[in-house]
Amino acid sequence: MNLTPMHLIVGGVVGLGAIGVYGLLVMRNLLKLVIALQILGKAAVLALVAAGANSQQINLGQSIALTVIVADTIVAVIGLALAVQVQRHFGALDVRALATLKG
């Protein structure tokens, strides 16, 4: 089978998705979870741009990828602010500390 650049892109998307999912499953630190989410967002951006390039509509792929970048950044900022609050209240960034919340 002749490998093309699109195969390489699919490999990159699958690899980034695998690393992100692994980080989400294994990590307990809130900042590491934000990092894993960022890696998943990068996989989505790469997949959208590659789909646009493959269908000869690169600008459509770019515009949708821009929306993903904005949403991913907002998620990261909210996650970081939440991590600061968790650190203030519990003295740790462990997500298991959130299980003790009441009310």
Place this chain on the structure above:
Amino acid sequence: MPLDSVEILLVTALLLCALQAVRATRLLTAAIWLGAASAMLSLWLYTLGAHIIAVIELSVGAGLVTVLMVFVIGICGPDARGKHGLVPTWLAWGLVISASALLAALVLPLTGTPVPFIQTSFASVLWEQRALDILLQMILIFAGVIGVLGLLSDRNIPPVIAAFHDQEESVVPTTVEVANAPSSVESPRAWTETPEGKVRV
């Protein structure tokens, strides 16, 4: 079209940086690896022809997010060791391999239906065809700003913790008073300062 060695180098570096960002035990190192992964991704996007997204990814992913993350690490502390274990590692690897195999089987072989080529500029697509996305992005940005302001304001400190801080501040002078008081008295409030010296009230 054959594979380019530059693209192989970029995808290898991207995956390596992403893996190191997840594996790093120090948060600062992980944030720097994540910024490097963003830089590699922006280079790759540029080679794909997505120049605008490459610049945005470089400025936002490698710039803004990394700076914010370093700022938060400065507040919270850099160490993330010993924080593993929500899911057993073997189960996580099994799930990751299964999900990756399913995704690859869904995508490969790469046989898509041909799409007619439509020449439109990025501005035309963004502002005319995807106007709803722009509206969504504005809503997201405002919601994010309001959320961050709400999260970082001091009003969110629970009453118990606020009461604890108030109590702590009021206790400090009393403690100093106890330290200076004679050891034979039970309470420092039983003594008062007069021109003749300390007298019991």
